[in-house]
Structure formats: C-alpha cells, structure tokens
Amino acid sequence: xxxxxxxxxxxxxxxxxxxxxxxxxxxxxxxxxxxxxxxxxxxxxxxxxxxxxxxxxxxxxxxxxxxxxxxxxxxxxxxxxxxxxxxxxxxxxxxxxxxxxxxxxxxxxxxxxxxxxxxxxxxxxxxxxxxxxxxxxxxxxxxxxxxxxxxxxxxxxxxxxxxxxxxxxxxxxxxxxxxxxxxxxxxxxxxxxxxxxxxxxxxxxxxxxxxxxxxxxxxxxxxxxxxxxxxxxxxxxxxxxxxxxxxxxxxxxxxxxxxxxxxxxxxxxxxxxxxxxxxxxxxxxxxxxxxxxxxxxxxxxxxxxxxxxxxxxxxxxxxxxxxxxxxxxxxxxxxxxxxxxxxxxxxxxxxxxxxxxxxxxxxxxxxxxxxxxxxxxxxxxxxxxxxxxxxxxxxxxxxxxxxxxxxxxxxxxxxxxxxxxxxxxxxxxxxxxxxxxxxxxxxxxxxxxxxxxxxxxxxxxxx
Numbered sequence: 001x002x003x004x005x006x007x008x009x010x011x012x013x014x015x016x017x018x019x020x021x022x023x024x025x026x027x028x029x030x031x032x033x034x035x036x037x038x039x040x041x042x043x044x045x046x047x048x049x050x051x052x053x054x055x056x057x058x059x060x061x062x063x064x065x066x067x068x069x070x071x072x073x074x075x076x077x078x079x080x081x082x083x084x085x086x087x088x089x090x091x092x093x094x095x096x097x098x099x100x101x102x103x104x105x106x107x108x109x110x111x112x113x114x115x116x117x118x119x120x121x122x123x124x125x126x127x128x129x130x131x132x133x134x135x136x137x138x139x140x141x142x143x144x145x146x147x148x149x150x151x152x153x154x155x156x157x158x159x160x161x162x163x164x165x166x167x168x169x170x171x172x173x174x175x176x177x178x179x180x181x182x183x184x185x186x187x188x189x190x191x192x193x194x195x196x197x198x199x200x201x202x203x204x205x206x207x208x209x210x211x212x213x214x215x216x217x218x219x220x221x222x223x224x225x226x227x228x229x230x231x232x233x234x235x236x237x238x239x240x241x242x243x244x245x246x247x248x249x250x251x252x253x254x255x256x257x258x259x260x261x262x263x264x265x266x267x268x269x270x271x272x273x274x275x276x277x278x279x280x281x282x283x284x285x286x287x288x289x290x291x292x293x294x295x296x297x298x299x300x301x302x303x304x305x306x307x308x309x310x311x312x313x314x315x316x317x318x319x320x321x322x323x324x325x326x327x328x329x330x331x332x333x334x335x336x337x338x339x340x341x342x343x344x345x346x347x348x349x350x351x352x353x354x355x356x357x358x359x360x361x362x363x364x365x366x367x368x369x370x371x372x373x374x375x376x377x378x379x380x381x382x383x384x385x386x387x388x389x390x391x392x393x394x395x396x397x398x399x400x401x402x403x404x405x406x407x408x409x410x411x412x413x414x415x416x417x418x419x420x421x422x423x424x425x426x427x428x429x430x431x432x433x434x435x436x437x438x439x440x441x442x443x444x445x446x447x448x449x450x451x452x453x454x455x456x457x458x459x460x461x462x463x
Contacts, residue, residue: 018182018183018186018190020186021179021181021182021183021185021186022179022182024178024182025175025178025179025181025182026175026178028174028175028178029171029174029175029178032170032171032174032175033171036167036168036170036171037167039163039167040160040163040164040167043160043163044160047156047159047160048135048156051135051151051153051156052119052135054151055119055135055136055137055149055150055151056119058090058149058151059136059137059139059147059149062074062077062078062147062149063139063141063147065077066141066142066145066147067142071102071143071145074094074103074147075094075102075103078092078094078103078104079103082104082105089151089152089155090134090149090150090151090152091104091105091106091110091124091126091134091136091148091149091150091152092104092105092106092147092148092149093105093106093108093109093110093146093147093148094145094146094147095109095145095146095147096144096145097143097144097145099146102145104148105126105127106124106125106126106148107125107128109138109146109148110122110123110124110134110148110150111123113136113137113138113148113150114137114138115137115138115139115140116137116139117137118137119135119136119137120135120136120137121133121134121135121153122134122136122150124150132152132153132154133152133153133154133157134150134151134152134153135150135151135153136148136149136150136151137149137150192214192221195212195213195214196212196224196225196228199211199212199228199232203232203235208232208235208236208239209236210232211229211232212224212225212228212229213225215229256286256289256290257290259286260283260286260287260290264279264283266279266282267279267280267283312353313351313352313353313438314351314352314353314354315349315350315351315460316349316350316351316352316353316354316357316460317346317347317348317349318346318347318348318349318350318352318357318382318389318391318457319344319345319346319347319348319382320346320347321354321357321358321361322342322344322346322361322380322382322391323342323344323346324358325358325361325362325365325380326340326342326365326380328362329362329365329366329369332369333369333378336369336372336374337374337375338369338372338374338375338376338377338378339375339376339377339378340365340369340377340378340380341377341378341379341380342379342380342381343379343380343381343382344380344381344382345382345383345384346382348382348384348389348459349459349460350389350438350457350458350459350460351438351458351460352438352457352460353437353438356434356437356438357434357438359430359434360430360431360434360435360455361380361391361393363427363428363430363431364393364431364453365378365380365393366427367395367427367428368393368394368395368397368451368453369395371395371397371398372395372396372397372450373396373397376395376396376397376450377395377396378393378394378395378396379392379393379394380392380393381393381394384459385456387458387459388456388457388458388459389455389456389457389458389459390454390455390456391454391455391456391457392452392453392454392455393452393453394447394450394451394452394453395447395450395451396447396449396450397449397450397451398449398450399446399447399449399450399451400444400451402446408428408444409428409429409431409432409442410429435455438457439457439458440455440456440457440458441455441456442454442455443456
C-alpha cells in the first residue's frame with residue numbers, strides 16, 4: 001500500500017472537487033441571502049403595519065373624542081398621553097385656526113406631514129430634543145382645529161438594523177462554513193483521488209507492487225480501491241506469468257532448438273540421400289513439436305487474458321460436453337484396456353464456451369487414460385450440488401504427491417514419474433486457465449489409488 005498523498009494547495013485550488021465545493025457553497029450562500037432578505041422584508045413590513053395601525057387607531061380615537069366631548073376633552077387626553085410617555089415615543093400637536101399651539105409636545109407644525117388618509121414618515125423635534133423620525137399624519141378637525149400624531153421610528157429602526165446585522169452575519173457565517181467545509185471535503189476527496197493517481201503513476205513507472213490504500217473502507221472510494229487493486233493484482237500476475245513463461249521458454253526450448261540445429265547439421269553433412277532424408281524428417285518432427293509448444297503457450301495466454309470476462313460465453317449443456325469427450329476417448333481407452341465409465345445426469349446448463357470446456361475436460365481425461373495402468377478404470381462424473389455443476393474425472397493411476405499438487409498447474413511442470421511420457425507440462429496449465437475463464441474451482445484429491453480432478457462451475461440458464 002502506498003502512503004497517503006500530500007495535497008498541495010495550488011493543486012487543490014485547481015481541482016474539480018474544490019471548484020464543485022466552492023460552487024455549492026456560493027449557491028447555498030446566495031440561497032440564504034435570498035431567504036434572509038425575504039425575512040427582513042417581511043419583518044419590516046410587519047413593523048410598519050403595526051406602527052401604522054397604532055397611529056390610525058390613535059388618530060381615530062382622538063378625532064372621535066373631539067366629536068363627542070369637544071376641545072377640552074381632546075386637550076386633556078393629549079396631555080395625559082404625554083405624561084404617560086416621557087420617552088417621546090409619540091408626538092402630538094393640536095393647533096387652533098391660526099396654528100397656535102393648544103396642546104402637545106411639538107412647538108410648530110412639522111414640515112412634510114402627510115394629511116388625509118395617507119400616513120408617512122416625517123421629521124420633528126419634541127420638546128426641544130434632537131430631531132427624530134416619526135410615522136404619522138395630520139388632520140383638520142371640525143371648527144378649523146388641526147391635529148398631528150406621530151409614533152417614533154427610532155426603536156423600530158434599531159430593531160430592524162439589529163435584525164439586518166444578524167441576518168448579514170448569519171449569511172457570512174454560512175458562506176464561511178460552506179467554503180471551509182467545502183475546502184475540507186474537497187481536500188479529503190482530492191487526497192484520495194491523488195492516491196489513486198500516484199499508484200497509477202508508480203505502476204506506469206514499473207512499480208507493479210503499488211496498491212491503493214483504503215480498500216477496506218465501506219464507501220465508493222473503497223470500492224474503487226478494491227477494483228483498482230484487483231486489476232493491478234491481475235496485471236501483476238499476468239506480467240509475472242509472462243516473465244516466467246519467457247524464462248521457461250528460453251530454458252525449455254533451448255534443447256529442441258539445439259536438436260533442430262543438430263539435425264540441420266546432419267543434413268548438411270549427410271553422405272547419402274537416405275541419411276539426408278532421415279535427418280530432414282527428424283528436424284521436421286522437432287519443428288512441429290516446438291510449434292505445438294508455442295501454440296499451447298499462446299492458448300494459455302489468450303485464455304488467461306479473458307479471465308473474468310463473461311463476454312462470448314453462452315448457455316452450454318455440460319452433460320452434452322461430457323458425452324462428446326467420452327465418445328472421443330472411448331476407443332483410445334479400449335485400446336489400452338481401460339474401462340471408461342460416464343455417470344452424468346443431464347441436462348446440466350452452465351454459462352461457457354463449449355469448445356474450451358471440451359478441451360478442458362479432454363486434457364484431464366487424456367492424462368487419466370495416459371497414466372492409468374491397463375485394466376484400470378477411468379470415471380467421468382457430473383452432478384449438481386445446490387447452484388454448482390460438479391464435474392470430476394477419477395483414474396486409478398499413480399496419482400500425485402501431495403507436495404506436488406500445488407505446482408501441478410504451473411507451466412512446464414511435470415511429475416517425477418512422467419519423464420517417459422511425451423509432453424511438455426502445459427496441459428494442466430491450459431486446464432486451469434479455462435477453469436478460471438469460466439469461474440470454476442479445481443480440486444485435486446487422492447482417489448486411493450489414483451487421482452480425482454474436480455471442477456465446480458456455477459450453473460447457468462438453459463438454452
């Protein structure tokens with residue numbers, strides 16, 4: 001596993017994850033700004049409506065009082081209200097026909113006071129205090145008297161200003177938290193993506209053992225790490241196999257190539273046509289054998305490259321494949337005095353390549369017939385166990401040493417008692433490659449005497 005990657009600030013800022021996080025943070029900030037602006041507008045509207053309702057109620061009440069009890073009662077009501085409100089939260093002014101003050105806390109009629117049914121903002125100075133903003137209106141009473149009423153806006157303005165500061169602060173905090181959280185999140189995401197990129201760069205540079213850390217995490221990055229590591233392990237295995245094959249080819253083919261060269265030398269040095277023809281035939285046989293080795297290696301490499309790829313596989317009746325292979329080897333077994341027995345209940349559908357499955361089984365049956373003594377038996381059995389097709393081949397030959405079974409499927413590997421039998425040790429390597437291609441497991445067990453080779457393949461849909 002590689003060490004966690006260090007994130008450079010410049011690389012982080014240029015990353016798509018940072019831009020995405022920043023865009024989301026800005027979008028949230030804009031949305032919050034719109035919401036907070038709506039809250040402020042609604043609050044200001046409610047405050048204005050409440051103030052206007054108070055002014056209208058006050059104005060209507062005083063006008064009704066004047067209509068019922070005339071001027072003296074109106075003056076007393078204004079003075080009483082001013083005595084109860086020493087903080088100058090409201091202003092009043094009652095004037096006569098010549099604008100002389102009769103009651104109130106204003107020295108003169110304020111400028112810009114709306115009249116009639118319309119209310120509005122105006123500025124006035126109550127009892128010599130600094131001017132302030134008020135919300136109200138003026139009206140003319142019967143008899144030519146004029147009355148102005150206004151409620152102070154200072155407290156409302158203070159509350160609204162405080163609300164605005166709170167909303168602006170909340171918007172700024174939301175933006176800061178969004179950007180900060182986005183930076184932290186993008187940093188974590190970028191670090192994990194960078195780790196994958198660094199592993200890819202290491203593999204590209206030739207470090208095939210590099211792996212992505214975090215494959216044990218139960219999230220999408222854990223899935224990515226597991227898939228990348230599985231891919232790298234398969235690639236490393238294939239490259240290792242290729243290197244091993246190359247080394248083994250160089251070693252195993254040295255002898256046949258030297259023999260071919262010797263045959264060619266014999267052809268050149270032959271003293272008669274008969275000797276020349278015999279040397280040429282021997283060289284031709286050596287070349288054909290060498291070509292078969294290359295073809296077997298090519299088949300193994302091609303099949304291994306398709307491991308895990310389900311494309312090209314189709315529903316196949318494995319029982320029919322068993323029957324075909326048994327028919328093919330029945331005559332060969334009879335010639336050696338071997339009884340070939342088939343125990344297969346069909347149909348047994350699997351997903352696979354019919355030719356490859358037949359070749360896999362044929363290689364195992366060929367070995368069983370080849371190494372079994374005369375009058376012995378070879379059994380091909382096919383059963384179904386739960387969701388698996390179980391295919392086995394049992395012989396009564398010498399079997400395999402338990403220590404050798406782990407290497408039995410390696411290329412160019414042969415048992416100690418097979419030196420006299422023609423072959424190059426590639427048959428079981430091809431068998432393993434085909435089994436892996438079909439998702440099958442292989443087991444080698446002792447048949448006492450002999451050997452049992454068992455394949456367990458996933459069942460597929462019937463044709």
